[in-house]
Amino acid sequence: MSLKIKKISPESAEFNRFYNFPKGIYPEDSPKWKVPEDFDFKNLIAIYGVEDENNLLARAALYQNPNLNFQNQPTCSIGNYEAENHPKAAQILIDQVSEDAKKLGAKFLLGPMNGSTWSTYRFAESTNSPFFLEPHYLNYYQKHFLNAGFKSVRNYNSKLVEEIPTDSLEPENELIELQKSLKVNVRPINMTDFAGDLKKLHELVHQAFAHNFLFTPLGKEEFVQKYMSTEKILNQEYTRIAEDEDGNFLAFFFCLDDHLNPAEKRLIIKTIARHPDPKWKGLGQLMGSLLYRKAKKDGYQSIIHALMDEDANSSSISTKFAGKPINRYFLYAKEL
Structure with a gap:
């Protein structure tokens, strides 16, 4: 046929x-x-x-x-x-x-x-x-x-942290002091002005990912419209923003619960972005340590670092927090 x-x-x-x-x-x-x-x-x-x-x-x-x-x-x-x-x-x-x-x-x-x-x-x-x-x-x-x-x-x-470590993390008082020395405020995303935060995240994400493999720019309005749809699925308490004294966004963790596996209280870290200025190096580690401590305190049993480029810095952050690979993904190309 x-x-x-x-x-x-x-x-x-x-x-x-x-x-x-x-x-x-x-x-x-x-x-x-x-x-x-x-x-x-x-x-x-x-x-x-x-x-x-x-x-x-x-x-x-x-x-x-x-x-x-x-x-x-x-x-x-x-x-x-x-x-x-x-x-x-x-x-x-x-x-x-x-x-x-x-x-x-x-x-x-x-x-x-x-x-x-x-x-x-x-x-x-x-x-x-x-x-x-x-x-x-x-x-x-x-x-x-x-x-x-x-x-x-x-x-x-993607990497799975089966037991959330805290013993290997920096002591909480040291994390607080580091946060003060950097003069940054780490806060949950503002759901009462979600669109406003997304507009500021647009600039940060484009700065952070500009040199990533296959990055293409997305207009601010398109970006806001696209990510407004995440409002109902993201975890507000764990989707965190680091900002300086003037309110400029410096780093971002996008997190959500694993709604596919409700039997286990599991957090998914979907996106990590940090301003490329070298003076903010270590800010992602600080935010990760604070997030891990909070997750342990809130009763989360495991954490997934999702869909990371194996050559990217977020993969090394996951390794620091004891993540073990659970799945791999492939992108293909064909010469024409």
Whole structure:
């Protein structure tokens, strides 16, 4: 039976059929449904599907983010990838997306990436012990990408602290003195002016991550709109901001509870950002030590440092706090 490929836009009458395709390949209790799928409509070129008669077998989106480049070359990304375990359909789909990316002038195709690192990206090595907000895909997706000529270009990991240490941390009085000497105030995020804090976080995050792998800028209004949606899931007491005497943001910890595993009181540290000025070196360690002490006092049983670049400083912070790897994630690239 012949397979055919179809290309649609978000305005297409078929968009909902393509959007709902994953419902037919994941079980109802899958972690997949805990987080809505994100499409980066600003950078979206088209959505592709491979069909057998009228049945979708695979689906993906092609993105062209003008600020995204790999090895200093123009780069597109393939994201929102979902497929039956049908290698031929997967090959047809990825080949078509690759061909169209090349026509757009791209020298590389990155994936999986829904437009940028601000959205969902990376495949997990294992899906055996998922946690809240972890990317969740079917295990054979990596094989689809490798068979289509992709190679891993960046590795990430998540680490679990099973017993929250306090004995190895700096004494609490020393932490307080260090905080005073740095002249910083560490406080929870302000939920009564959440948008106001997000606007100031926009500047800090762009300063902290400007030189990160595949970083692309995001406008302030887009940033605020995107992260306003986290209001209901973040842990206010543990999402912490360090600011100087003038109220300038210097460091940030974004934390939430593991809503996927309610049987255990577990905290997830999702994002750590610090101002790049060398004089603030150690501020992340200070905030981490204060957070660990509070978590122990509040009865948390474990902490996950989530989705860290294996080459990034946040991974070394996790190691200091005794985190052990529990999963790895891979981002792939294909030369066109």
